[in-house]
Amino acid sequence: MMTNKVALLSARDMRRSILAGFINAASVVCGIIPFFYIVTMLDLLAQKQPLAAILPQCGIIALLLVAKAVFYGLGLAVTHRLAFSTLADIRGRLIDHMERLSLAGMEKRKSGELAHIVNHEVEQVELFLAHALPELLIASIIPVAIIGFMYTVFQPFAFIYAVQIPLLVLYTMWYMKDYAPKFDEYYQRTSRMSSDLMEYIAGIRVIKVCNTGKGKTRQLLEQMRDYIVWVKRVTRLIILPRFVQSFIIACGMFLIAVVGTEYLLDNVIQFKTFVIGIIFAGFFGESLSKLLVYTFRVMKFNASRKAILSVLTIPPRTWQETEVPVTGGDIQFSAVSFTYEDKSVLENISFTVRKNTMAALVGISGSGKTTIGKLINGFLLPDAGTVTINGIATTALPEAAIARLVSYVQQDAFLFNTSVYENILIGNPDATEKEVYKAARQAQIHNFIQSLPDGYNTQVGEGGSRLSGGERQRIALARMILKDAPIIILDEATSSLDSQNEQAVEEAIAAAGAGKTRIVITHRLDTVSHADKIIVVDKGCIIDQGLHGELLTRCRHYNQMVAARYAADHWTVREKQPC
Ligand SMILES: Nc1ncnc2c1ncn2[C@@H]1O[C@H](COP(=O)(O)OP(=O)(O)OP(=O)(O)O)[C@@H](O)[C@H]1O
Ligand SMILES: [Mg+2]
Secondary structure, eight states: OOOTTOOSSOHHHHHHHHHHHHHHHHHHHHHHHHHHHHHHHHHHHHTTOOHHHHHHHHHHHHHHHHHHHHHHHHHHHHHHHHHHHHHHHHHHHHHHHHHHSOHHHHHTSOHHHHHHIIIIIHHHHHHIIIIIHHHHHHHHHHHHHHHHHHHHHOHHHHHHHHHHHHHHHHHHHHHHHHHHHHHHHHHHHHHHHHHHHHHHHHTHHHHHHTTOHHHHHHHHHHHHHHHHHHHHHHHHHHHHHHHHHHHHHHHHHHHHHHHHHHHHHTTSSOHHHHHHHHHHHHHHHHHHHHHHHHHHHHHHHHHHHHHHHHHHTSOOOOOOOOOOOOOOOOEEEEEEEEEETTEEEEEEEEEEEOTTOEEEEEOSTTSSHHHHHHHHTTSSOOSEEEEEETTEETTTSOHHHHHHHEEEEOSSOOOOSSBHHHHHHTTOTTOOHHHHHHHHHHTTOHHHHHHSTTGGGOBOOGGGTTSOHHHHHHHHHHHHHHHOOSEEEEESTTTTSOHHHHHHHHHHHHHHHTTSEEEEEOSOGGGGTTOSEEEEEETTEEEEEEOHHHHHHHOHHHHHHHHHHHHHHTOOOOOOOOO
16 A cells, blocks of 8 residues: 655656755856955955956956856756746656545545646645745755855854744744644635636636626635635734744844944954945845745645645555456345445345346445446445356456446546547557448447548537537447447436437447447436336435336336426427416
């Protein structure tokens, strides 16, 4: 099992980032030292020294400024190259890992949450590597360099600089103790706010259509207002510490000015040393302030790191790499229970579907039919009991084998944003053009595709949005026919079709399904009355199973469903009689 030993950044990445930090620090040092030479130059000018004495100072300043620019460019190139390659690497690792996770593991995480981690949290790593880490290094190196330099120029000044560091470290450690848990809460609230916003934007059409826009918008605005009030309250918590930190830094500069003036008046130091002490106190204070700002960025990075690792440490599914026959289609559920998070959906269900037979799963909405379908095709794994295909538990079957054994046409047929042809070909990438057309013909969609402006090359739009629900379903059916798996699961697969098309597609499915195990999930009981087995699901339990005739005589729940279906199919609209 993988544990939290998984490292987000490799030792190489860290080394490169530190190297980039040193290059950047060299650039900053080359930008600071000229001030020393400028002051020396001014001093020489004040002493009316000849130009020949001043020129070397000018040369050194010019050289240092060129070096500063070179190091700056080099640092920028190294940090950004490193940051973007790490960004791509982490995204790649996440996607690669998600692919190796069981579908069941993925199914239990919100897709919005995963998208947020892959997009937003990974960006934070780039910000950390390209900006925060080098800046932190610079902000740590500069004060040490200044103290060291000042030690050679005038030791009391070096001592005044140095004394600020333990004071600031101790104070920061003390207030961080209370601030860290608040930061975790800040981070969670911010993530929630961002996913609520994403959900609102994604669902804006539904909100408008349902005319609940004002209510939803008001709700979202209230959430945002609450969030802002909370953030303001938390930010107030750092105002005092920031003030104290700035006060300590300002005291350092003030001390240099006062003590320096004393020494200057007593002729202990030259004016030049006094000015250098003051200028460097400014750089020193600025670096310390940056150091404090970037500790916050480090906390932010840590939170993102945890979120990314929460995905990377989900143990991937493992199975023995044995050859599994991908023919035959016996399915068996033995005392299977399944729970979504804390909601128990299936309890102790057992049934068998023999190969080459047709079973229908019927039951009211929410009874657990789709969940049973997802347990067969490995989207979900049982919490208790076993689901077997041809006698092998789905937990032991490689996902690729399940994929070859089972075709699943879902309630909402999902199409990729590519051509109609590519969407059908997904069923069997090795299929010939002829086979694709044949599958489309069987699914009653060939003529429609040919009537499109670009025929089979027509792009279907995001999720198939340029097609109607019925067209999407028929393309998904064509994909399934092309795949030619021994088990097919049709989950309300014809629910978006009008009755004329439905009948044609039903016939096509019957033809394509011959010699296969068929599991049909439907509300339309008339279409499954001829099934070899009808399984009646209610509130996550199987309350009966048998032939249509048998169930009619003994299962009250089934009878009620048949009666309700009959009433729904035979309802009429009476015209209002004139008074
Ligand atoms: N990802 C999920 N997380 C939590 N609960 C879920 C999830 N998916 C389904 N459920 C719940 O599990 C129960 C069974 O859902 P399922 O989709 O299996 O029902 P169904 O019989 O297929 O219904 P329908 O006929 O409406 O399609 C429902 O109460 C549903 O709310
Ligand atoms: Mg369903």
